[in-house]
Amino acid sequence: MTTRLMIVGVLALVLAALILLPYGVPYFYIFVATEILIMGLFAASFNLVFGYTGMLSFGHAAFFGMGSYTTAMLLLHLQVPLVWTLLAAMLTSMLLAAVIGFFCVRLNEVYFAMLTLAFGMMVFAVAHQWRSVTNGSDGITGFPLTEFGLGLDLQLANPLVYYYVVLVVVVLAAALLYLVTRSPFGLILKAISENPERVSFCGLNERRFRLIAFIVAGLFAGLAGGLFAPFNRVASPDMIHWSQSAEAVLMTILGGSAYFLGPFFGAMVFVLLETWITSYTDHWMLFLGIILALMVMFFRRGILGTVLDRLLRR
Amino acid sequence: MQSFIAALLNSLDIALLLFVIAVGLNIIFGVLNVINFAHGALYMLGAYFAYTAMGLLGLSFWVALVVAPLLVAVVAIAIERLMLRMVYDRHITDSLLLTFALLLIIDESVRMIWGPSIHVVDPPALLTGTFSVFGVNYPIYGLFVIAVGIAMMLGLWLLFTRTRLGRIVRAAALDREMAQTLGINVPMVITGVFAFGAWIAAVGGVVAAPMRAIGPAMGEKIIIESFIVVVIGGLGSFPGTLLGALVLGFIHGFGGRFLPEINLVLPYIGMALVLLIKPQGLMGKRASA
């Protein structure tokens, strides 16, 4: 009971810190914090498939990118208020996840990893080549950030305002995602990750459940991508490349895939590391790979994961 | 007709090179039960070592063909001993994560050491020029690649079916514990197989170097192609790899010539079709979940 109280207490503190953040840190860190929140959601959506359902996907960025492009295109061509673009982003990534997932979940984990990588890169290739629609490698830029929608008068172009918008959306989305992991559906996913055969003998078509998990994860990744495009001011194919998928993987492993907040913590460490390291070198990917390798070899439970393991005495 | 012959030769060219890369991937999977996501990066490393040898050190192509793959094999031994070994008795996901991390490391290291620009090496003097095949002037080097592919195919087949070494490897692949009990040094076999697979990929890289632009995106492209080959042909099947490579080679050879707009997504469409009709690959064994 006291552990639960402690966790709620820590969460409340974190939330308070996030709300008060802009008033305590240099202006630059508002951008960093916005990115951490968005990436945290992206990584958490990946972890629904990886940590909770036991499927390693190397193509998760396809949905992130789909969300970005959807938002960017709607803002550019139709000047739709942001809230509706975000909903559209979730819808398009959900559909993409349904199509890709359909092909990938039918095969074992080795094939699954290969296929998600391949299909993810296919989406990348399409975004890269289809100049007429996606503007190719330059990506989509110059979209206006007018209004949020729902009658709210928000100056989205102001980074501080955008930070708070992202904070609210991400906290709500994270709460929803957490609910999903603690729901009966979430229990089934955990069971599937451990023993899919047993689940099918309980009367459930476990393949269908894995597909549904994949789709839900794609939906949240799309939302993250939708938030990212206005922040980044561009929707480009890089967001769909496997290196972007690799970021979700690393953030999750860094924080720990066994706990819901692991990916968020990992995103924080990741973005801070990236901000720091890219100021010295262009070869951030190299460090990404090295850190991932070291984490997998020596710290498989992740930073937050190892800490929570100790605290909860597992 | 001419156009057809050219496309045909081109397809074989591409197919056999793809076979060389994909078969290494398959062999590693067969014995280590790991998909080496870094396989394309090792191929690229072979090409870059060849470029260094030929372009920067002025050595001949033939020297590069011998030395570069051996260097890559050494790198592979280090990788296996220091890194892969740590995750063998864990869930397979950890091995996949590790080889993926390796992919990032090698890809970026190449970019760092050799820079982002594209390099070119010339084919050796012996193999320059064209040759008339059924009325088509085809580059001799292209024919060389086809020959290398066939030689590799036959060599591997002989190695695995006719030699004692091949039998030992197959035993280790089938039943590790049993092989260990029979006195086979399984850890050494595993290291050897990984190094061998890397060596094959590097040979492919050296052979591909005069034909393709050498750039940091080489590895990325080839690993996806290898995956498609293996999915179409079926993981764990030697003839399947050949079949998959031929299918993809022909898709590129003919698609590239006659359907250039959708050429990029054709391989994926082919893969999706196979996944729909025969998910374990055209010649594969059980792969469903």
Next chain:
Amino acid sequence: MTEPLLSIRDLTKTFGGVHAVDGVSLDVQPRETVALIGPNGAGKTTFYNMISGRMAPTSGSIHYDGDEITGLPPHRISRLGISRSFQITNIFQELSVRQNVEVALTAFHGKALSMLRLASRDREIIDEAYVLLKRLGLEDVAEQRAGVLNYGDKRLLEIAIVLATRPRLVLLDEPTAGMTPEETRHVTHLIRKLADSGDYTFLVTEHDMSVVFGLADRILVMHRGQRLAEGTPEEIRNDPEVKRAYLGEEEEEAAS
């Protein structure tokens, strides 16, 4: 004579020329307990695998409650009311004991797609899980990780999962395998009670003859994939064919 609950005709499974199961037929009446015995390799588990949908038969048919179920996938067969336990304990080691049962209950009550409610708030499922665990004597370990249970308790948990989906036909694959005599008595008593309640029909594989003779209404003896004999325990006990098959095995074992 009532309509058999399970009706199997000429069931065969070949693996590359080897007949793991060769033309076996069997009728199981509702509410009876049929024991399936035979030496190792007789094909009992393969037989189970075909009934529960884990494997498709090479030929033959399986009818359940009048409908053909041959070749259906496991989740469909489970939904029809057939549940099975496994020879090698097949539970969710990382989940709690209670959660193990809740997985099956969630599936049974059609709540598996419920994403927007907390599982911990579902009193219906939690209470039913406790009832089931109590029935099997596991209520004290309900909150522990299933992986830390001792072997006997794990097998009991498996039975709890099996019963959670309220099957009409229960297939138990060597339920007392690896258990101490004490645990064996406990489980046998439990199965007897469940069988007597009239809610279930049992098909039980066993090596322990005392368990078999204590539970079975009828016995099917399998040998090398084929039906060797079938009858009441008395009939089987005195059947010369059976004696020869078993004695023959014993002689082989004695000689080696």
